[in-house]
Amino acid sequence: MKALLLAGGLGTRLRPLTENLPKPMAPVGNRPWLEHLLLHLKREGIDEFVIAVKHYPEIIQNHLGDGSRFGVQIEYAIEQSLLGTAGAIKNAESLLSDRFLVVNADIIHEVSILPLVEYHIQHKGLVTIGLTEVEDPSHYGVVQQTDNGEIVRFVEKPKQDEAPSRRINAGIYVMEKEALQWIPKNKAVSIEKETFPLLIEKNVGVFGKIINGYWMDMGTNERYRKVHWDLLDRKCSFPLKEKEQGNGIWVGKDVQIGSGVLFLPPVLIGDQVHIGERSVIGPYAVIGDGCTIGKHVRCSETILWDDCKVHDSAQLSNCIFGYDLELGASHILYQAVMNRTAGVLQG
Structure with missing residues (x-):
């Protein structure tokens, strides 16, 4: 059939x-x-x-x-x-x-x-x-x-x-x-x-x-x-390519994590992601492959598609961002939904 x-x-x-x-x-x-x-x-x-x-x-x-x-x-x-x-x-x-x-x-x-x-x-x-x-x-x-x-x-x-x-x-x-x-x-x-x-x-x-x-x-x-x-809560059990590193923390391949980074589960980090020092990721954060997260970033209840770049000190809350976006520093972004046509999003 x-x-x-x-x-x-x-x-x-x-x-x-x-x-x-x-x-x-x-x-x-x-x-x-x-x-x-x-x-x-x-x-x-x-x-x-x-x-x-x-x-x-x-x-x-x-x-x-x-x-x-x-x-x-x-x-x-x-x-x-x-x-x-x-x-x-x-x-x-x-x-x-x-x-x-x-x-x-x-x-x-x-x-x-x-x-x-x-x-x-x-x-x-x-x-x-x-x-x-x-x-x-x-x-x-x-x-x-x-x-x-x-x-x-x-x-x-x-x-x-x-x-x-x-x-x-x-x-x-x-x-x-x-x-x-x-x-x-x-x-x-x-x-x-x-x-x-x-x-x-x-x-x-x-x-x-x-x-x-x-x-x-x-x-x-x-x-x-x-x-x-x-x-992330495993209410649906679709297989994840990332490996679970701890209770509710999934991390992909070739991920670089800076000193003092804090994960608040549940979080999902894709392949080849770079996270700057003293950033706080989660709870409920999904970071796509190839993303770069700056220093002192706060990211919660947010979904980033592949290849996004988040500048130092940016604060992301309740956001969805499409592929290949650059997110400006020192801005709280509430209920944001953007795609690649938006280009650079800055304060």
Whole structure:
């Protein structure tokens, strides 16, 4: 069974971080999320992938290639225009197996796939939607199901006291290729708002099953931070390339640490990082590969992507900084979100 990873979205809610980057390539724990996802699904027994790409596809293709260095096979379905979730699946139709897995590649998850596939085979319908339960369903499309798990309708963003359930679409599907006959070619189509309701109307069997495991939509800056704090707290257990040096302190290769540096766990330090003397790093700090941290820097609740340079005495709190930024001295930077287009950020 092949897996189709939907990686063509624009990632507008994470801008400016995703201005020049596909959202699934945003780093999670100093590794592109799409790489984490690929390796997780490989551990689940899937080694054939199709990746649907649109926004800066060359970044994904250059990083993952044909998949051989990860021990998998990868093909690409390139969208010439934005086609929506269902349109992207239809665009990849010729590359898919008769039964296939679909994963929204910007959803952070660590989910067991086999129970979803086994349930799909058991009910003999054309679609199985992985579901997750949320505390407040008013921001999502909520499903209503029969006792045997068949989905009878979607209710979009209901009032909390009017929601038929707290179960929402988790962005993970098992599908039969036969279902694609109801998706038009070369047209932008939403699978949630158009295709699934149509398949329910056609009575071809659309079922839902609660997934087990970590799940988080990283579509906002707040959730992107939350994913990292969960990773550092090991609420999700994606493998880290860095080695744990102490309780809650992970350090990469060729790291230079000046005298008097204090780590307040949890912290994650990438490869080839230089940290100046008497800096305080953490709690909840993620430092990307190749970063240079000056002397007397205070860095907490902050994520730095690769190759950032932080000047002496800078104070970073509750920040996200994209690749290759230079951060000026003696400034407290609250709730900052910048990408490489910002150039040098100074006081």
